[in-house]
Amino acid sequence: MAAGDPRSQLPSERQAERDRMVDEQLAKRGITDARVLEAMRTVPRHLFVPEKFRQDAYRDGPLGIGCEQTISQPYMVGVMTQLLEVKPGDRVLEIGTGSGYQAAVLAQLCESVVSIERHAELTASARANLEAAGITNVELVTGDGTEGYPPGAPYDAIIVTAGAPAVPHTLKQQLVDGGRMICPVGSREEQRLVKMERRGPNLYYARSVSCVFVPLVGAEGWKP
Numbered sequence: 001m002a003a004g005d006p007r008s009q010l011p012s013e014r015q016a017e018r019d020r021m022v023d024e025q026l027a028k029r030g031i032t033d034a035r036v037l038e039a040m041r042t043v044p045r046h047l048f049v050p051e052k053f054r055q056d057a058y059r060d061g062p063l064g065i066g067c068e069q070t071i072s073q074p075y076m077v078g079v080m081t082q083l084l085e086v087k088p089g090d091r092v093l094e095i096g097t098g099s100g101y102q103a104a105v106l107a108q109l110c111e112s113v114v115s116i117e118r119h120a121e122l123t124a125s126a127r128a129n130l131e132a133a134g135i136t137n138v139e140l141v142t143g144d145g146t147e148g149y150p151p152g153a154p155y156d157a158i159i160v161t162a163g164a165p166a167v168p169h170t171l172k173q174q175l176v177d178g179g180r181m182i183c184p185v186g187s188r189e190e191q192r193l194v195k196m197e198r199r200g201p202n203l204y205y206a207r208s209v210s211c212v213f214v215p216l217v218g219a220e221g222w223k224p
């Protein structure tokens with residue numbers, strides 16, 4: 001890591017646990033992108049979970065973060081981040097800030113991240129988490145992410161981290177031509193993680209893997 005790199009400012013406690021998480025839960029299960037592995041070795045996940053779960057922060061599973069929501073399993077964060085193929089100059093939109101952890105990982109790999117959360121309480125705690133981790137290139141917004149965030153559009157990549165009944169049409173329109181989008185799509189109980197690429201007015205479906213997320217609730221999502 002180069003001197004002056006923003007990542008060199010991140011807290012380094014519990015590095016051995018992060019290394020074990022990356023080696024055992026990610027690298028051994030097919031996460032091969034070296035930049036993604038390095039980002040997840042670097043971001044202090046324990047700063048993104050509530051105090052009562054701090055000890056469990058590097059375990060192989062999701063954890064409660066309040067408002068009946070979760071910080072996703074580390075492996076799922078790795079899968080989604082790898083699929084998104086984020087490049088250093090990219091501007092990324094995330095729907096579903098939750099704890100801010102996914103945004104923090106993306107922020108290591110791109111220029112800037114805008115992340116939207118529908119619960120103001122979670123936006124506030126994510127803001128505190130990002131600040132504690134020393135991450136400065138993430139903008140947080142409270143609102144219905146199914147409507148995207150036009151002031152920052154278009155985005156090079158969009159990641160939806162809650163399960164949707166269908167890919168929100170509005171989000172497609174906020175992608176650059178050639179931009180990528182990842183979205184879990186399916187029923188409330190079970191989804192496929194779908195990767196798409198925008199080419200002109202069309203979205204091309206690249207691939208999908210099965211997954212389980214909390215529901216995306218909003219105008220182009222599930223009803224509350």
Ligand code: SAM
Pocket residue numbers: 069070071072095096097098099100101102103116117118119122143144145146161162213214215216217218219221
């Ligand atoms: N990415 C998060 C993290 O790193 O902690 C985990 C996301 S959690 C699985 C899904 C989040 O999506 C929840 O916080 C939920 O409130 C949020 N959400 C659901 N529907 C939403 C919507 N329409 N707009 C914005 N956020 C939404």
